[in-house]
Amino acid sequence: MALRHAVLAALLDGELSGYQLAKAFDVGVANFWHALPQQLYAELAKLEQEGLVAGRRVVQETRPTKRLFHVTDAGLTELERFAAAASKPSFIRDDLLVKVQAADHVDAGPLIRQVEERAAMAEAKIDLFRRILRKMRGGLGEEEFLRAGRRVGPYLTCLRGLAFEEGNRDWCLRTAAILRERSPAAPDGRTAAVPGEGIAAMPREGTAPAPRNPEVAHAER
Amino acid sequence: MALRHAVLAALLDGELSGYQLAKAFDVGVANFWHALPQQLYAELAKLEQEGLVAGRRVVQETRPTKRLFHVTDAGLTELERFAAAASKPSFIRDDLLVKVQAADHVDAGPLIRQVEERAAMAEAKIDLFRRILRKMRGGLGEEEFLRAGRRVGPYLTCLRGLAFEEGNRDWCLRTAAILRERSPAAPDGRTAAVPGEGIAAMPREGTAPAPRNPEVAHAER
DNA sequence: TGCGACATGTAACACGTTACATGATTGA
DNA sequence: TCAATCATGTAACGTGTTACATGTCGCA
Numbered sequence: 001m002a003l004r005h006a007v008l009a010a011l012l013d014g015e016l017s018g019y020q021l022a023k024a025f026d027v028g029v030a031n032f033w034h035a036l037p038q039q040l041y042a043e044l045a046k047l048e049q050e051g052l053v054a055g056r057r058v059v060q061e062t063r064p065t066k067r068l069f070h071v072t073d074a075g076l077t078e079l080e081r082f083a084a085a086a087s088k089p090s091f092i093r094d095d096l097l098v099k100v101q102a103a104d105h106v107d108a109g110p111l112i113r114q115v116e117e118r119a120a121m122a123e124a125k126i127d128l129f130r131r132i133l134r135k136m137r138g139g140l141g142e143e144e145f146l147r148a149g150r151r152v153g154p155y156l157t158c159l160r161g162l163a164f165e166e167g168n169r170d171w172c173l174r175t176a177a178i179l180r181e182r183s184p185a186a187p188d189g190r191t192a193a194v195p196g197e198g199i200a201a202m203p204r205e206g207t208a209p210a211p212r213n214p215e216v217a218h219a220e221r
Numbered sequence: 222m223a224l225r226h227a228v229l230a231a232l233l234d235g236e237l238s239g240y241q242l243a244k245a246f247d248v249g250v251a252n253f254w255h256a257l258p259q260q261l262y263a264e265l266a267k268l269e270q271e272g273l274v275a276g277r278r279v280v281q282e283t284r285p286t287k288r289l290f291h292v293t294d295a296g297l298t299e300l301e302r303f304a305a306a307a308s309k310p311s312f313i314r315d316d317l318l319v320k321v322q323a324a325d326h327v328d329a330g331p332l333i334r335q336v337e338e339r340a341a342m343a344e345a346k347i348d349l350f351r352r353i354l355r356k357m358r359g360g361l362g363e364e365e366f367l368r369a370g371r372r373v374g375p376y377l378t379c380l381r382g383l384a385f386e387e388g389n390r391d392w393c394l395r396t397a398a399i400l401r402e403r404s405p406a407a408p409d410g411r412t413a414a415v416p417g418e419g420i421a422a423m424p425r426e427g428t429a430p431a432p433r434n435p436e437v438a439h440a441e442r
Numbered sequence: 443t444g445c446g447a448c449a450t451g452t453a454a455c456a457c458g459t460t461a462c463a464t465g466a467t468t469g470a
Numbered sequence: 471t472c473a474a475t476c477a478t479g480t481a482a483c484g485t486g487t488t489a490c491a492t493g494t495c496g497c498a
Contacts, residue, residue, distance in 0.1 A: 093255060164385075287477060
């Protein structure tokens with residue numbers, strides 16, 4: 001139940017239409033949450049029903065009529081409540097990491113290509129985030145802005161997004177280099193996978209005296 | 222539809238029971254995917270029905286009987302297919318970032334506490350990941366292991382997890398410091414929120430000549 | 443003439459989370 | 471004796487994703 005709060009937080013910087021929100025929550029600039037347009041239109045409708053946001057119809061000359069939403073007092077109260085409640089830990093969930101986990105058992109060619117593609121995407125986001133940050137702090141230096149600027153929330157989340165993408169890029173480049181080096185085959189060609197034997201997955205150290213498995217009998221199926 | 226592939230990838234390092242898988246996918250060590258036990262038991266059942274994994278019943282002396290699963294040939298083929306298909310981009314989705322985005326409008330006290338708590342959690346994961354990495358590479362140095370080791374997939378994903386948590390910790394510590402400095406109030410007490418006026422959210426630069434909003438009339442509601 | 447941006451949704455489905463349910467063994 | 475670990479699930483619910491639906495305007 002945090003999409004609603006993400007929407008409220010995004011609307012703190014002024015009125016936005018569903019369409020504008022959708023852009024902000026889209027691939028490009030979602031540094032603190034991501035959502036599809038459909039989710040946002042649905043959530044805005046719910047939030048309006050509950051009185052947490054209010055919309056204002058704006059008729060335009062050339063463009064379709066739109067509705068600009070802003071946070072109500074009740075909405076602010078709800079955000080306040082949410083901010084004070086405990087946060088749940090966040091997890092990585094990434095297709096590409098699943099593939100790299102299996103790297104020793106699958107064709108390296110397509111994997112390397114995907115990792116490099118991801119590095120390029122990260123680079124593009126890094127550029128974007130840097131531009132956004134520059135714009136947000138105006139003429140000021142970063143330290144100065146963070147000390148004295150009026151609104152630092154979005155700046156801080158953007159910094160997290162920037163660091164995340166830098167980490168992404170660095171890891172992707174290194175991973176690609178390693179996988180390439182380990183693939184004797186063509187620069188982007190296919191490779192024979194090295195089977196490799198079983199190392200117990202994710203050993204948790206310091207957790208009790210390793211329960212030696214007392215296997216006695218085993219019937220298949 | 223990637224949980225199934227995450228399960229297949231996790232089972233590449235040898236047979237695991239549902240319970241063991243659940244631990245690997247749990248908070249502690251989920252460097253490439255996260256899932257709850259219920260999801261895993263359900264997914265294992267589906268995967269077995271489809272013949273992508275096979276289970277072997279193991280009767281134990283003192284512990285309840287368990288089933289150890291391994292990837293079948295069909296499962297490997299499916300993983301191979303998955304690895305070659307395009308990956309979807311991954312997004313951040315984090316409660317805490319939503320709260321920081323709203324930092325200028327909510328009580329700073331609880332927020333700071335949460336950010337610091339998160340930093341400590343990140344630190345704990347960093348320690349864990351470092352121990353796991355050391356164990357995986359055995360006596361070898363990192364570069365050496367990555368060049369010549371048998372199975373580097375899990376090592377690489379763990380490196381990503383490590384970098385992610387380091388980024389998390391650094392950002393949390395810096396953010397906490399900044400929020401503290403901006404809060405004139407007690408070290409962990411409550412603070413008057415500075416209202417701050419609207420800066421347009423997430424400006425996308427270089428995107429066409431900024432469509433000046435030709436608002437003409439506006440009726441409320 | 444056709445494509446992309448603007449602007450807003452509905453419906454079906456897949457996926458993830460929370461709550462519930464059971465039962466033996468080991469160590470504090 | 472109480473909590474944690476081992477071991478496996480079901481059911482209900484909430485959230486996210488994919489596909490579909492509609493219509494205008496400006497630009498190439």
